[in-house]
Amino acid sequence: MAEKFKNLINGVWKDSTEGNTFENRNPAKWNEDIIGIFPSSTKEDVDEAVAAAKAAFEKWRLIPAPKRGDILKVVGDRMSERKDEIAFEMTREMGKVFAETKGDVQEGIDTAYYAASEGRRLFGYNAPSELQNKMNLSFRVPIGVGGFITPWNFPMAIPTWKIFPALVCGNTCVFKPAELTPKTAATLIEIIEASIKEVLGKEYIPGVVNIVHGKGRIVGEAIISHPDVDLISFTGSTLVGKRINEVAGGDLKRVSLELGGKNAQIVMNDADTELALEAVLWGAFGTTGQRCTATSRLILHKDIYDDFIKRLTEKVNKLKLGYGNEPETQIGPCVSESQRQSVHDYVKIGLEEDKANMICGGEFATDGELSDGWFYKPTIFADVKPGMRIEQEEIFGPVLSVIKCSDLDDAIRILNGTKYGLSSSIFTKNVNDAFKAIRDIKAGITYVNGATIGAEAHMPFGGVKQTGNGHREGGWTVYDFYTEWKVVYIDYSGKLQRAQIDNY
Numbered sequence: 001m002a003e004k005f006k007n008l009i010n011g012v013w014k015d016s017t018e019g020n021t022f023e024n025r026n027p028a029k030w031n032e033d034i035i036g037i038f039p040s041s042t043k044e045d046v047d048e049a050v051a052a053a054k055a056a057f058e059k060w061r062l063i064p065a066p067k068r069g070d071i072l073k074v075v076g077d078r079m080s081e082r083k084d085e086i087a088f089e090m091t092r093e094m095g096k097v098f099a100e101t102k103g104d105v106q107e108g109i110d111t112a113y114y115a116a117s118e119g120r121r122l123f124g125y126n127a128p129s130e131l132q133n134k135m136n137l138s139f140r141v142p143i144g145v146g147g148f149i150t151p152w153n154f155p156m157a158i159p160t161w162k163i164f165p166a167l168v169c170g171n172t173c174v175f176k177p178a179e180l181t182p183k184t185a186a187t188l189i190e191i192i193e194a195s196i197k198e199v200l201g202k203e204y205i206p207g208v209v210n211i212v213h214g215k216g217r218i219v220g221e222a223i224i225s226h227p228d229v230d231l232i233s234f235t236g237s238t239l240v241g242k243r244i245n246e247v248a249g250g251d252l253k254r255v256s257l258e259l260g261g262k263n264a265q266i267v268m269n270d271a272d273t274e275l276a277l278e279a280v281l282w283g284a285f286g287t288t289g290q291r292c293t294a295t296s297r298l299i300l301h302k303d304i305y306d307d308f309i310k311r312l313t314e315k316v317n318k319l320k321l322g323y324g325n326e327p328e329t330q331i332g333p334c335v336s337e338s339q340r341q342s343v344h345d346y347v348k349i350g351l352e353e354d355k356a357n358m359i360c361g362g363e364f365a366t367d368g369e370l371s372d373g374w375f376y377k378p379t380i381f382a383d384v385k386p387g388m389r390i391e392q393e394e395i396f397g398p399v400l401s402v403i404k405c406s407d408l409d410d411a412i413r414i415l416n417g418t419k420y421g422l423s424s425s426i427f428t429k430n431v432n433d434a435f436k437a438i439r440d441i442k443a444g445i446t447y448v449n450g451a452t453i454g455a456e457a458h459m460p461f462g463g464v465k466q467t468g469n470g471h472r473e474g475g476w477t478v479y480d481f482y483t484e485w486k487v488v489y490i491d492y493s494g495k496l497q498r499a500q501i502d503n504y
């Protein structure tokens with residue numbers, strides 16, 4: 001019997017009002033392994049969760065921030081204790097290999113400890129007054145109810161990037177996780193709820209965190225359009241992000257969007273090519289290419305082009321596909337049947353529309369046990385030209401497009417030639433070229449001699465152009481998103497001092 005999961009609303013684990021459910025299965029062992037049954041929730045469930053979060057906010061905002069930080073410290077500790085178990089279940093749920101799911105949980109732990117310590121900072125600014133005997137202060141105040149809508153590729157890290165800083169700032173939470181990774185999300189909320197109880201004891205506040213499982217079309221839509229939701233943080237596709245911006249932004253909610261990418265790695269002719277090879281292998285095919293930071297374009301200097309491609313193809317053909325909880329597996333499955341089909345559709349576009357030169361992969365991997373999962377062979381297109389669809393559009397799978405460049409300016413022009421701007425990378429030993437690339441690449445993140453993936457939890461994360469709407473997650477900047485500035489003027493002159501009357 002598959003395990004049955006519930007929503008958490010106002011401190012109570014409960015079924016959806018209509019009682020509908022959906023099933024979650026292992027993408028590597030589709031017919032064999034059911035992860036659980038989850039509530040397919042309704043607008044009424046969202047209404048209840050938002051009402052609970054709204055009521056909880058009035059108490060939660062008054063808990064001192066250092067104490068809210070103490071709760072996040074306990075959350076980090078509990079996640080550490082359960083790291084292997086959570087990672088194993090995450091691999092079951094979405095397919096990436098165990099070492100990567102452990103990394104995903106670790107990113108959440110790091111985010112918890114950062115947020116915990118931020119409870120003792122959350123600095124404001126003071127500035128001198130224009131007038132005598134008057135003091136000017138400014139400090140941060142929480143905003144209210146946050147709606148959090150998250151993807152399946154980092155089922156632990158990405159929700160923590162949003163929920164932890166939001167909580168430590170004093171906001172409350174209504175969380176809709178991806179339908180493909182509800183179990184990891186449920187574990188996260190269970191840990192947060194238990195930690196709130198543990199630290200607050202009899203001061204416990206129900207409804208600080210609420211989780212509502214279900215479809216984006218229903219639950220997501222109800223969250224983004226709810227008048228009592230004050231802010232939205234979303235990670236996912238640019239298409240959905242635009243819709244959220246329209247609905248939630250139209251209602252003047254604060255909206256943080258972390259959207260698509262078409263990240264490129266440049267390799268110059270003076271680079272350490274062995275290092276660059278390892279990086280592109282990891283950046284393009286790690287997490288089965290299902291990262292918004294994944295390397296989906298490789299821009300190679302013409303002098304090293306042929307040799308590099310030959311060596312890369314040899315390595316790619318040796319990658320071991322399989323179930324991510326088996327130690328020898330290097331690449332897991334695509335997360336779902338439809339995701340694999342969408343990858344395959346792009347391969348067809350590459351072949352038929354772009355007429356690009358596919359040099360490996362390009363088909364479902366079905367040997368032996370792979371036949372029971374959504375496996376796709378790592379795929380490389382060579383001689384791709386700027387402007388081709390496979391060079392422009394996010395594929396979110398194990399597909400790499402290789403483009404030849406003539407020099408650094410050409411490489412940067414190609415790299416910048418998409419509508420996205422999340423991550424980027426350059427391999428070179430020439431310090432001048434490296435600095436020029438850092439200056440001229442239009443992206444939120446640039447790596448020098450490193451892969452495009454692997455941003456660290458305490459640094460601002462996000463991109464330019466259609467990758468987002470200018471906000472950042474992680475690091476110190478995210479605390480600006482989750483707070484409003486309150487400015488206070490204190491006049492201790494004992495008389496009415498009039499500002500904006502010319503006193504000079």
Ligand code: UN1
Pocket residue numbers: 107153154235290291292293294452453454455456
């Ligand atoms: C994502 O794919 O949406 O930088 C996030 C990285 C990870 C996060 C990826 N730390 O690759």
